[in-house]
Amino acid sequence: MGKYLSKKITIYILTFFIAVTLDWAIPRFMPGNPISILVSRFSALPNARKVLTSYFTQSFGLDKPILVQYLNFWKAFFHGDLGVSVYLYPKPVVDIIKESLPYDIALLLPSIILSWIFGNWIGALAAKNRILDKTLVPILYVFTAMPYFWFAIIIAWILGVVIPIFPISGAYSYSMTPELSWTFFFDFLHHWFLPFLTLFVVMLGGWAIGMRNMIIYEIEANYSRYLESLGASDKMILRYAFRNAVLPQVTGLALQLGTIVAGALTTEMVFSYPGIGYLLLQGILHQDYFLIQGCFLFIVLSVLAANFLVDLVYVLIDPRVRYSYTEGA
Amino acid sequence: MWRRLAIFAFVLLVAVGFATKFPRNETLYIGGGIWAPPSNWNPFVPWNAVDGTVGMIYETLFFYDPLTGKLQPWLAESGKWTDSKTFVVKLREGTNWQDGKPLTSEDVKFTFEIANKYKAFYYSGVWDWLDNIETPDDRTIVFHFSQPRYHNWLITMYTVPIVPKHIWDGKTQNEIFSTANENPVGSGMYKAEEWDQDKMVFLRNENWWGIKYFGKPAPKRVVHIKIFSNNVALGMILKGELDWSGFFLPGIPRLVKAYGGLVAWYNHPPYMLPDNVAYLFMNTKKAPMDNALFRRAVAFAINTNEIVDKVYEKQVEKARPSGYLPIPAWDKFYNKKLDEEYGFHYNPIKAGKLLDEAGIVDKDGDGWRDLPNGKPFKLEIIVPYGWTDWMESIKIIAKNLNAIGINAEPKFPDFGKYWEDITKGKFDMAINNFGSQVSMTPWTLYNYVVHYPITDAMYDGNFGRYDNEELFNLLEEINKTPLSEEDKLKDLFSKAQKILLTEMPAVPLWYNGLWFQANSSHWTNWPTEKNPYAYPCLWAGRWQVGGLKVLLNLKPAK
Numbered sequence: 001m002g003k004y005l006s007k008k009i010t011i012y013i014l015t016f017f018i019a020v021t022l023d024w025a026i027p028r029f030m031p032g033n034p035i036s037i038l039v040s041r042f043s044a045l046p047n048a049r050k051v052l053t054s055y056f057t058q059s060f061g062l063d064k065p066i067l068v069q070y071l072n073f074w075k076a077f078f079h080g081d082l083g084v085s086v087y088l089y090p091k092p093v094v095d096i097i098k099e100s101l102p103y104d105i106a107l108l109l110p111s112i113i114l115s116w117i118f119g120n121w122i123g124a125l126a127a128k129n130r131i132l133d134k135t136l137v138p139i140l141y142v143f144t145a146m147p148y149f150w151f152a153i154i155i156a157w158i159l160g161v162v163i164p165i166f167p168i169s170g171a172y173s174y175s176m177t178p179e180l181s182w183t184f185f186f187d188f189l190h191h192w193f194l195p196f197l198t199l200f201v202v203m204l205g206g207w208a209i210g211m212r213n214m215i216i217y218e219i220e221a222n223y224s225r226y227l228e229s230l231g232a233s234d235k236m237i238l239r240y241a242f243r244n245a246v247l248p249q250v251t252g253l254a255l256q257l258g259t260i261v262a263g264a265l266t267t268e269m270v271f272s273y274p275g276i277g278y279l280l281l282q283g284i285l286h287q288d289y290f291l292i293q294g295c296f297l298f299i300v301l302s303v304l305a306a307n308f309l310v311d312l313v314y315v316l317i318d319p320r321v322r323y324s325y326t327e328g329a
Numbered sequence: 330m331w332r333r334l335a336i337f338a339f340v341l342l343v344a345v346g347f348a349t350k351f352p353r354n355e356t357l358y359i360g361g362g363i364w365a366p367p368s369n370w371n372p373f374v375p376w377n378a379v380d381g382t383v384g385m386i387y388e389t390l391f392f393y394d395p396l397t398g399k400l401q402p403w404l405a406e407s408g409k410w411t412d413s414k415t416f417v418v419k420l421r422e423g424t425n426w427q428d429g430k431p432l433t434s435e436d437v438k439f440t441f442e443i444a445n446k447y448k449a450f451y452y453s454g455v456w457d458w459l460d461n462i463e464t465p466d467d468r469t470i471v472f473h474f475s476q477p478r479y480h481n482w483l484i485t486m487y488t489v490p491i492v493p494k495h496i497w498d499g500k501t502q503n504e505i506f507s508t509a510n511e512n513p514v515g516s517g518m519y520k521a522e523e524w525d526q527d528k529m530v531f532l533r534n535e536n537w538w539g540i541k542y543f544g545k546p547a548p549k550r551v552v553h554i555k556i557f558s559n560n561v562a563l564g565m566i567l568k569g570e571l572d573w574s575g576f577f578l579p580g581i582p583r584l585v586k587a588y589g590g591l592v593a594w595y596n597h598p599p600y601m602l603p604d605n606v607a608y609l610f611m612n613t614k615k616a617p618m619d620n621a622l623f624r625r626a627v628a629f630a631i632n633t634n635e636i637v638d639k640v641y642e643k644q645v646e647k648a649r650p651s652g653y654l655p656i657p658a659w660d661k662f663y664n665k666k667l668d669e670e671y672g673f674h675y676n677p678i679k680a681g682k683l684l685d686e687a688g689i690v691d692k693d694g695d696g697w698r699d700l701p702n703g704k705p706f707k708l709e710i711i712v713p714y715g716w717t718d719w720m721e722s723i724k725i726i727a728k729n730l731n732a733i734g735i736n737a738e739p740k741f742p743d744f745g746k747y748w749e750d751i752t753k754g755k756f757d758m759a760i761n762n763f764g765s766q767v768s769m770t771p772w773t774l775y776n777y778v779v780h781y782p783i784t785d786a787m788y789d790g791n792f793g794r795y796d797n798e799e800l801f802n803l804l805e806e807i808n809k810t811p812l813s814e815e816d817k818l819k820d821l822f823s824k825a826q827k828i829l830l831t832e833m834p835a836v837p838l839w840y841n842g843l844w845f846q847a848n849s850s851h852w853t854n855w856p857t858e859k860n861p862y863a864y865p866c867l868w869a870g871r872w873q874v875g876g877l878k879v880l881l882n883l884k885p886a887k
Contacts, residue, residue, distance in 0.1 A: 032745030036788065039376045040748050040763060048451035049788035052376060055449035059506065088368035089377045090507045096366075099526065169561060170527055174358065174554055174570070175351045177523050177530070272557050274366070274526035282365065287745045 004321075008311050012304050023296040024073055027289045028066070034086040034287040035060065060086065060290075073293075082297065083290035087283055093294035096279060101298075103171055104275040106192065107264055111199035112256050119207025120249060124242060126208065127215035128234075137212065143205025149266035152198045156270060159194060166194050169272035195271045199264060203256070210252065214245035247318055254310035258303030351530070354885055357548035357852055360556045360565070361575025361844065362867050367524040367555075370513040372490045373450065373505055375870050379521075379529050380553060384872025385880075386427075386515035386531075387490035390418060390437070392873050395602075395767040395864045398657030400483070403539075403873065404432070404491060404516065406468075410811060416472040416482065424538045426493050428514050432538070434464040439494035441472075447502035452489050455482070478808045480772035487769070487873055491516065518546050518880065529553045546880040548852070553867075567591070569850040573879075575867045577718060577844045582642050592847040592855045594865070598643035601842030602864065605766035606652045607719075608778065609710075609726065609836040610751065610759050610792045616700055618708075618757070618793070622687035624833040627758075628673040629680035630733045631726050633838050640721040645839045650674075651826045652765070652774060652837030659771040661815065662822040671830035680733050697736040708737040708757040713744040719760050722838075751792040753785070762841055764790050767864075767874070770812065775804050775825060778835050795834030800825060854884045 039052045057063050061072060076083060082093040122140070126133045160168035172178070172187045218224060218241035227237050265277030276295055283291035314321045362380030369377045372387040383389070390405040402408070408418045424432040441462055444450035458478050463471040474482075496514055497505065513521050518539060522532035531551040554571065556562045563578045565571035567588065581600055585593050593600045611618040611627065618624060633647045649655070650672030653663045684690070688701035699705045710727055712719035723739040730737040737758070742750065750756040764777030780790035781801040787794065803825045810818055845865040847855040856863045862882055864875030 030745060032743075032749040034745075036752060036786075037745050037748055039788070048454075050784075050786075051449060051453060052451055053786075053788055055506075059503070084507075085368075088365060089374065090371075090509050091368040096368075174528055174552060175353070175356070177350065177525055269557070272527070272561065278557075279366075285744065 004315070008308065012308060016300060016304055019300045020077075020297060021070075023300065024070060024293055027284075027287065027292045030287055032287050033057070033062070034289060035062065037286055038086055038089070056086075060084070082294040085283075085288055085291045085294075087286040087288040087291055093290050096291065097276065097294055097298060100274060100276045100279055103273065104264060104277070107195055107199065107268075107273065107275065108259075109257075111196050111203060112253070115200045115203035116207050116249070116253050116256075119204045120211045120246065122204070123208040123211025123213075124215055124238075124245075127212045127219070128238065133212070137209070140205040140208045140212075143201055144209055145205075146202055147266070148198060148202055148264075149270050151202055152195070152267050152270035155194055155198055167191050168194065171274050191271075191273075195264070195267050195273050198267050198270075207249065207252075211245060211249060214248060215241055218242075218244045243317070247314070250313060250317070251310055254306040255303070258306040259299065351550050351552065353851060355549035357551045357573065357880075357883065358554060358565075358571050359551060359573040359575070359867055360554045360562055360571050361573075362869050363529060363553050363555045365555070366526040367529045369509050370521055371506075371508055371510040372492050372513070372515070375451070375490075378869070379524070380867070380869040381519070381529065381531060381551075381872065382513065382515075383488075383490045383870050384517065384877055385519040385551070386513050386517045386521060387492060388515065388517050389487050389490055389873045391487040392877065393487040393769055394878075395656050395658070395874060396861055398659075398661070398769070400487065400769060403487075405486075408486065410479075410813070413811065414474045414477055416474070416477070418470045418472070420468045420470070421538070421542065422468070423541065424516060425536070426514055426516050427520055427534055427536075428493075429536070430493065430495060431467075432491070432493070432516050433467040434470045435467065436494045437470045437491055438462045438464050439498060440489065440491050443497070443505075447505070449502060449506070452485060455485055476809065477811075479811045480770045480808050483769045483812065484773060488870070518543075518877070519551060522550070527555050543881050547883050547885055548880065551880070566846055566848050569848045572848055572852050573855075573865070573867060574846045575844050576846075577644070577842070578846060579642065581644060581846060590849050592849055592857060594843075594845055594856070595858045599646045599842065600644050601844060603646060603654055603656075603767075603840030604843035604866070605762045605841045606648050606654060606774070607722075607760055607762045607838045607841050608652070608765065609838055610756075610761055611835065612754060612757055613793045613795045613834065614754060615757065617687070617689050617706060620687050620689075621832045622683050623689060624836070625673065625831075626680040626683035626687070626689075626733070627730065627735075628833050628836045629676045629683065630735070631729050631836065631838065632675045634675065636722045636725050637839055639725070640718050641839070641842075645842050648837035648839050650837065651829050652778065653771060653826075654765075654767055654774075654840060656767050658767075658769050659774070662771050662819055664819075664823040664826055667823060667826050667830060671827060673833075677729070677733050684733065684735075691734060696734070698734040706736065708735065709740045710737055710758040710760075711740045711742055711747055711750065711756055712760050713747045714741040715744075723760060752788055754787065754792070754794055756792070759792065760838070761792060766871075771822060772804070772807055775807075775829075778829070779804070791834070793834055795832070797828065797832065797834075800828045800832075803828075849886060851886050852883045853886050854882055855879070856882070 035056045036053050039049045061069060085091050085093050085096055088096055122136065126136050156168045159166045167190060170191055172184065172191050176184055176187055178184060219237065224237050224241060227240065264275060265281065267273070268275045268277040279291065280295040283295060367379040369379060370382050370386065371378055372382055375383050388404050390403060391408065392401045392403040394401055404420060404424055406419045406421045408416065411417050418437065420434060426432055444453045445456040458474055458476045460473045460475045463473065465471065493514055516538065518534055518537045519531035520534050522530045524530060533546060533549050559576050559578055562571065562574050562576040563580070566574045567584070581593055582598070585591055585596050585600065594602050611624055613619050637643060637645055637647055650668045653659050684698060689698045691697060692699045692703045693705065695705070697705060710723045712723050720741055727737045727739045747759070751759045751761060765774055777790035779795055779800055780787065783791065783794050783796055803821055807818060807821045807825070810821065812818065843864065843866055849855060856865050856879060863878030865879050866875040
């Protein structure tokens with residue numbers, strides 16, 4: 001167990017270091033300069049742009065040699081400082097992420113988990129029921145093939161315009177501000193529902209199809225046939241098949257959970273939903289090195305954390321992994 | 330049980346209504362000036378401050394009305410040149426800050442002197458020719474100049490917001506620039522109340538000093554919504570969820586006729602007032618654009634009417650050949666005869682002749698014209714990706730140029746690359762308008778189109794690096810000539826105008842509109858052609874060019 005963990009942790013640290021370095025470097029290869037982009041639209045007084053560009057380039061440290069900038073980044077990073085956003089100057093990147101993250105989590109966590117649970121359940125059902133397999137699976141294929149933004153537009157049009165029962169933009173009414181009250185809570189839920197539904201339906205299709213195919217494969221596997229020839233009940237065979245089939249699904253779940261920071265970008269765009277997705281896009285358009293870096297850092301961290309979690313879970317749910325590290329090997 | 334609960338929850342979701350915190354009849358919803366989540370209310374960083382910080386919260390000494398071309402007193406009661414090097418401003422009686430402290434001449438003095446103490450302020454440049462400031466009493470400010478730049482100073486008077494000394498004094502430059510100033514204390518008619526990712530809420534200042542001079546603005550709250558796209562804005566303005574929009578919205582000509590409640594400045598073409606000039610800049614450091622004949626040929630080759638009709642649905646007007654906006658402040662110095670004599674109009678045959686005259690003809694027989702030395706050339710026209718109206722426009726321009734044998738192609742780089750390329754002079758042709766907006770003097774237009782001196786990075790205009798000592802000297806002289814010497818200025822401006830027309834450093838194409846649409850179901854008395862009381866501008870840093878007066882004149886719909 002200790003050996004398993006130490007090997008995994010070393011790999012994760014190395015991955016983290018390389019990923020973050022890339023994440024630091026890539027925005028800086030883009031042509032253009034974030035400071036001059038920001039002051040470009042400001043034209044109050046003659047010559048103002050020139051003065052501003054030079055001052056802020058210095059104050060963001062962008063005039064320093066590239067290696068010094070890189071070292072400064074790590075120095076600040078270990079102090080928990082991700083820098084100040086250029087696009088939302090003078091707001092620290094950490095604060096921006098802190099404000100947007102709850103919206104992403106509120107949207108993605110329920111839709112990922114619920115669609116995973118329901119998807120696996122429907123998939124397993126479909127695998128052993130021929131009628132269900134014929135009727136449901138084609139629909140699920142349609143679901144999973146739909147791009148998020150496309151389905152979001154359709155659903156916004158149907159439930160927001162044709163039958164206008166749900167609002168189609170924002171996380172809550174423009175006439176409200178966040179507060180702890182039932183009115184706000186229901187208003188929030190009211191706005192939350194359509195983006196949630198979009199993500200839930202599209203993801204559901206994928207999980208269900210995956211599960212169905214895995215179960216069919218496992219039922220056909222040699223160990224299932226052997227069990228069958230020994231006279232085991234269908235229920236018992238299915239139980240074994242399910243335990244094996246769920247393993248790739250768990251990996252998939254981890255990867256999905258990892259994208260929680262920016263996974264809903266297109267859906268958020270359609271519904272004008274505040275979240276990291278929109279900010280990251282703006283950050284890229286404005287070449288805000290610090291904001292891009294910060295957002296990707298969170299993505300890297302959450303993907304790694306989710307994977308690590310799965311590695312641990314694997315030890316629990318897959319005895320083969322456990323044995324390979326404890327015995328022999 | 331579970332099913333029933335789920336149905337109940339769903340019904341609740343649908344039924345939950347539109348409980349509102351801000352009563353609709355007291356709240357004005359606007360959009361078009363906020364593009365990012367509010368993060369900054371710092372009047373010293375206006376390029377990043379939330380729209381409304383300057384104007385609604387912090388006020389300027391004067392107000393400029395583009396409709397009449399007059400500078401009107403705001404915080405100031407009067408301002409005049411007592412001699413050629415002294416400008417005296419008198420403040421109105423009773424001006425105060427939102428925290429109750431009086432706003433005095435000391436605050437004005439501080440606002441300007443801080444930009445001398447620290448040199449990175451956007452208006453620090455005035456100290457190159459401003460000498461010192463005196464305050465004989467708490468209502469009077471005397472500016473002493475070493476060598477006044479009258480035109481530049483005029484712009485300063487209605488763009489620099491006055492800040493309270495008692496709050497900002499004693500801070501370092503870094504402290505001043507890096508604060509978000511989340512609780513701004515200004516002197517304006519609105520205060521910052523609250524904000525979140527989607528909007529900024531302004532609350533009326535019930536103790537505003539200006540009530541006794543201007544009256545009280547009717548909306549108790551102004552909610553400025555961040556809107557992602559034109560389509561969303563269009564839907565919201567039609568539904569009446571938005572009262573005032575500053576977006577370019579396609580389809581307005583049709584909708585103004587179809588919806589009684591929808592208001593635009595004109596209910597006939599061009600629907601919008603002109604706000605700024607869209608220019609086609611050409612890199613004069615590159616052949617063949619270094620040749621004035623070629624540049625003039627380009628001007629003759631472009632069919633601007635097609636752009637006006639097809640891209641803008643007649644919501645804009647074709648620009649004059651010299652680029653002067655048709656506003657009173659500029660018309661004073663506009664020489665129509667020169668435009669008629671040296672100007673251009675769409676005429677591809679004339680364009681072809683000019684090119685022949687310049688020796689730019691097809692030498693290798695590939696169908697494209699070549700440089701006089703026989704080398705082929707290919708030009709790229711750039712605008713930022715996603716600026717759909719400009720993207721469509723340069724497609725037409727490229728087509729027009731192809732028609733006279735110039736090999737030109739439209740390109741759409743990301744904004745960052747576009748801006749990098751034009752400021753560093755790494756482009757062929759580009760459309761831009763970041764400095765050609767309405768102002769008190771056409772000097773600002775020249776200062777943008779043929780900005781000088783020419784440096785490696787040009788951020789403030791003259792992206793094509795057009796170099797003409799004679800013109801630059803003229804502009805310097807104009808800047809040093811008081812606006813009262815109208816005849817002398819007319820003469821100087823005419824000379825400059827003639828150079829623009831004959832040399833054509835950049836081609837003025839059309840007047841981008843002051844995008845303005847309003848819905849009168851909740852608020853009425855919007856300014857229009859028939860009720861022209863204000864220039865309806867809600868864009869950042871320009872409330873004191875019109876928007877404030879709109880707020881003062883709106884009436885709740887009954």
